[in-house]
Amino acid sequence: MKVIICGAGQVGWQIAKQLSGENNDVTVLDNNPALVRRATDTLDVQGIEGHASYPDVLDKAGARDADMIIAATHSDEVNMVTCQVAHSVFAVPRKIARLRAQSYLTAIYSDLYRRDHMPIDVVISPEREVAEAALRRLAAPAAFDTQSFLAGEVQMMGIHLGEECPVLNTALRELSELFSTLRVTVVGVRRDGHLYAPEPSDQLFADDQVYCFVHSEDINRMLEVFGKTQAKQERVVILGGGNVGLGVAVALEARTERIRAKIIEKDRRIAEKAADTLERTIVLHGDALDQELLEEAGVTRASAVLCVTDDDKVNMLSAVRAKQAGCAMAICLVNDPSLVPILTALDIDAHINPRSTTVSSILRHIRHGRVRNVYSVGDGEAEVIEAQVLSTSPLAGQLIRDVDFPEGVLIGALTKGGSYVKPLGDTRIEEGDVVTIFSLASDVPEVERLLQVSIDFF
Known part of the structure; x- marks a missing residue:
């Protein structure tokens, strides 16, 4: 996929890092030569210096055969004009713009972004994304990170384990046996600054940061198991x-x-x-x-x-x-x-982290098709991808234990016919199931291959 990213600031750089790491053809465009140089020196991307909204600059960046343009400069107006030029002059199929001013985001003016007016396919509002992230944090005060999946039925929560945690030094396999009715799956552990996908034999230790998927009805019980309490916000x-x-x-x-x-x-x-x-x-x-x-x-x-x-x-x-x-x-x-x-x-x-929330929102629309949700974990260390399993997917018809997942990938939750199922080794994944997959950043391309999204929808 050929992508032009306009704006090489924090968000633009992170998106370029993610996409170039997945072997996409990425060009970064910015009028600040230092930011362009930083991108080309640290990432496998092409760099163009110039104003993103100028047709000749976009032409130089390869807009004539680009699949997508992401306008994430500091100016709302530049982002909007960039999408307009990309559509009218170069017929770029997909256009994403980051807009901050609330006046541009008011629902009564949503018609502004129709193809015959201001052709922007996806509008991203960092402030709205951050406000929603803040509300999620307030709703789960015991967690340092939280995100909803599977139509709100499942929450991914990040829990910091203290000395008071009653299940320290317990292997994850034993945890599942001790609390067999608890609908929780631990998918990631950050220890000494390193994030990894754990094995069933791995133990939990004090000061670990644990990422887990939990059914919404089991949140309070899960927090008790990890030594936390869910205080009511008043x-x-x-x-x-x-x-x-x-x-x-x-x-x-x-x-x-x-x-x-x-x-x-x-x-x-x-x-x-x-x-x-x-x-x-x-x-x-x-x-x-x-x-x-x-x-x-x-x-x-x-x-x-x-x-x-x-x-x-x-x-x-x-x-x-x-x-x-x-x-x-x-x-x-x-x-x-x-x-x-x-x-x-x-x-x-x-x-x-505003950058992380904005990047998650943009990734959600880049990984389109049957991918329903994407969440960037930490500072781009991992992603959680929610997607529907296609009939052409290598996952369809297989038991979870038989799927050749990379070491950094785990299934956190899934639904069959809209009903939640806790993923176990003998759970069979079938066409139409919706899965949430935790993947370290380096393994995302393999997850997309397993989901067959790029073949069907790009």
Whole structure:
């Protein structure tokens, strides 16, 4: 597949890394020569310097025979014009644009992106993706990562195992025997910074980060097994009233269960806009690092503090200050992946990586066809792919134990005729089944081969 990626920033670079690693023909385009050079020096991609929306630059990048263009520059307008030029001049079949401004995303204007108007096939909103990720973190406070699969029936959750975990030093095979009715499958373990897909004989140790698939009805029981409790969220303090913070507050107000939320926002104009938009949420104008203001917002009694300002360091420091004041849980937005390793030392419970959420959303649309969902785990270390099994797939008709999966691949859950089935060695995969597969990044091409997506749909 030939792909042009416009914008070589964090998101563009990560998408280029993923796609070039899967032997796609990738060209990265940016008007910053340093970013283009970084991409060509570190990845197996071609680099073009220039403005993404200029027809001659797109022509030089190979738009005449491109299968897809991903417009992820810093400018919404450049991304939109790029897709228009790619469609009108070069007839590029598939166009994805990242748009940030909420005005472009309002549902009543959705007709704007029709082929006869502004031909964009997929619109990605980083702020909406991040707000949804924040809501998932709030819904599962005991997990550092969570994502829904199989129409919400199954959750993938990342759990950090502490010394209090009652099943430490227990092999996964024994865990399945001890809790035979528990619908949980452990698919990934990160130990000493290394993520791998475990064998049935592998044991769990303190400080492990475990990724597992669990049926939604078994979440509380699973958390008990791992020594965690699922506290009910009643009060939430949101630091940052921009698009992300406001999106979370609006969603919390719409819920049937009452959750009291307060927002602290430093910019008066943004604070006033949030106050005008929200009905029950109290908006305070001030600095998120102000101890007195945090106490006025009730952070000492809050179930969680969500730090989503546009400054990583403010998010981290305010999260630490909230935890010290007595807040039960701290979640913060971190753009810089190099800061993530120190979050545990700072007692920050969970973080949201905007790049990872945006990359997951874009991958979901790149791996189209029978692939229904894609989630990027960690900093692009692994992917979870949800897909329907085709009749032409090598998986169809085989027992799970007989499938020649790579070492870094495990099936986490599946449905047959819409009903959940816990994947065991003697489970037979049949045409029409929907499977969720955990795969280390290096093994994704083999997973796609097993799913036969590229043959049928590209």
